[in-house]
Amino acid sequence: MKDLNSLSKKELLDRAKQLKIRMPYLYRKNELIKMIQKKEMASQAVPGTKPQSAEDKKPSLRGKKLVEKVSSRRDTAGDTKPYYEPTYHTEAAKDESPSRLAVIAARRVAPSAPKGELPLSYEQTKIVLMVRDPYWAFVYWDISTSTIQKVTGLMREHYGKMRPILRVYDVTDIDFNGKNAHWNFDMDVILDAKNWYIHVGIPNRSYLVDLGLLDAQNNFYLVARSNVAKTPRDVPSDVIDEEWMAVDFEEIYALSGGFGVGLSSAEFKERKKQLLEQMVSSPGFGITSPGVTSPGMWQKGKRKGFFFEVWTELLVYGRTMPDAKVTVSGEKIQLRPDGTFSLRYFLPDGDKNLPIQAVSRDEDDTRKAEIRVKKDTIWG
């Protein structure tokens, strides 16, 4: 494979077009390179080679991921529209041809997943909304074969003029009827991504998301409607219970963070954020590896520079009658059933003496040996 890094962004875009990567301008250069590499690999890959089944699997120590993701983000600096972060599963991102919906439709006719892998679709049309934090939500969707065929048909009919979108509604305290949202916004999506992160932007609001198609005349074709989900608050509530009114809530708020008096809630928030970042909330068992999972000061003992260490051990072994009594420096040692023994010592620099004695069972016979060792390490 040619070194893609040496190509200009323009050359990469051309290459991406040849490879039928959709909307390549959405990606940053390094992401694009990854996409192209993947694409080129995929075209050489032999179909049908799959990870082995769970049962044959050894405890995993290798780092290879079964599911890899390519994520990209379009920066929309100055754009008032919320930006988004599409993510793909490799399964979904593999075929990127223009008629890819048709390809998918064909694939879904026989949706049997490879052994040991989960199905790509459950043959239903739905979209599910989940809240990540006060500002972000996540949706995933699934589209049945028959719906995909309809969608494909529509898109062919309005070739180039119909695009899939997510329509995000603010439905806080509303019994939503499709028209009465406080406000809404649209985001372009890639249907095959099957999931999307949405910057909804406002805490403590309820949202609902429609997945559908938008044509050139702004007609919206609904594919699926999500549940309602509410983002959490990011600041104290405005609601004050008269009976339980705090004398100075700002102070209580700051104290609850333990930072003494006089911090505004904004400062507190910043402080807490910093703390949470350096704190190790919920490390689980660390599971033999640290990072966020273990207190940060225990940076895994990876050495920074080159290093070289040498140690020495002394191995003494011998044999006698199995019923003899053997002592080393006066201490009795255990013999193996065949009368052999092995002794192993860390050997520091200097002189060491090791007197060994064997006494026969009837104590008639005694043999002695003294091991004398002089060891030096000459470091160069």
Place this chain on the structure above:
Amino acid sequence: MKEIGYLLLVLHAHLPFVRHPEHEYFLEEDWLYEAITETYIPLIDIFDRLVDEKIDFRMTMSVTPPLASMLGDALLQDRYLRHLEKLIELAEKEVDRTRWQPEFNHLAKMYLDNFRKARSIFVDRYQKNLLRAFKKFQDLGKLDVLTCGATHGFLPLMDTTKQSVRAQIKVAADHYRSVFGRSPRGIWLPECGYNPGDDEILNQNGIRYFFLDTHGILHGSPRPKYGVFAPVYCRSGVAAFGRDLESSKQVWSAKEGYPGDFFYREFYRDIGFDLEFDYIKPYIHPDGIRINTGIKYYRITGPTDHKEPYQPQVAREKAAYHAGNFMFNRERQVEYLHGRLGKKPVIVAPYDAELFGHWWYEGPQWLDFLIRKISCDSKMLKLTTAHDYLKENKRNQVITPSFSSWGWKGFSEYWLNGSNDWVYRHFHEASQRMNELASRFKSANGLLERALKQAARELLLAESSDWAFIMKTGTVVEYAQRRVKDHILRFMRLYDYITNGTIDEGWLADVESKDNIFPDIDYRIYAS
């Protein structure tokens, strides 16, 4: 002088259910064995000594259903003993090998003594079942054992499949009753993940209190008058206690926390990595991959690769000093708060249990010193449990706490990001199918009932937050992914069997023997 504030210490003990009878040795089972030797047994030993010496104390500890299931499992008990015997053998060899290394020889002897003592506690005192210990301390009124989600599922991300939330709570409560002989009073919500309204489900299961991260209380509505220094009641009547950041920071903080003291033991210098290969080979992974053995000879020393030998006496003095410092800070805190609030504050200090002993080797000693100092010396501070506190303080503010977790950034991101978001579509689908099955087969028996129960187990095991967590940390990602896929695939196969009316009993029996958690599970809880 009577106390003017309370300290509520919570240890959250949890490990995911890892049990592989199909393999003679399985690396990830070591998590349990290491935690038993380094955390659970040292804690039990401390509690036993406190009881023997008639020192009154109050501690709160969650023992999650997966952990309890493993501690009570005969196969894992025997395997732990096998593991410990090997460790004792290694320590014996180390005592000989270090004959000419006086700086390490006494440490080798220390480990040998500790391991032999662990064996005696495990085998002789508790007949290989450490659940007896936790039950005993609870029955004595010293330890408040919390339950948790049945498999530590992160509840906020199950919000669209409430039957899964209900099952996580109900199965946990049932399991708790079978282990501890009474209903759970309190719960540690997995990762402190709380979604407003979930307290209703706790209430339905007789659970009276749970714990939240700081902002879960502070951002509740209406505003909490006492911040996190008094519990609040949810509208369901269940109480919520909020974490105090200051006391968390002193133990958890990477920069300021006690465990980073240079005289404490260094976690990352283990003889499993340091010693000559042929010598250490019988005590590491059978494939020759070096792993931690638990025998470590160095102290943290400083931000350097050069490590000095560990000196247990010095470290012990440090632990005593740090316990004193912690108590001093809490006293100043309650003194100030008592004046400002006009009532006795409760300081909630929760930690992962496995931090103590496993990561922070001196953690159990620190805890022992802290409990003794507060019980014997402190006039201002008293140890309490949520149960005791609520008994004395019945009147509390009613608020709706805010959606929160104690994870990174405080919400769901650690369990919902590009590394792990693919799991939820499968969890939700399986949950809906389980709901369908349970609604359709309200009374099943024989093979059908077995299949339904196993389906519920597979769904629960898939839902452990640990898998998503590991995918994000990037540690043993492949294993975590495999576990999610295996449980979901087993579930789907069971679903097909049940709906087709043909069940492969041989296959079912095999899966039952592997994923044997919750033998008495009531699958009907998934019905709507």
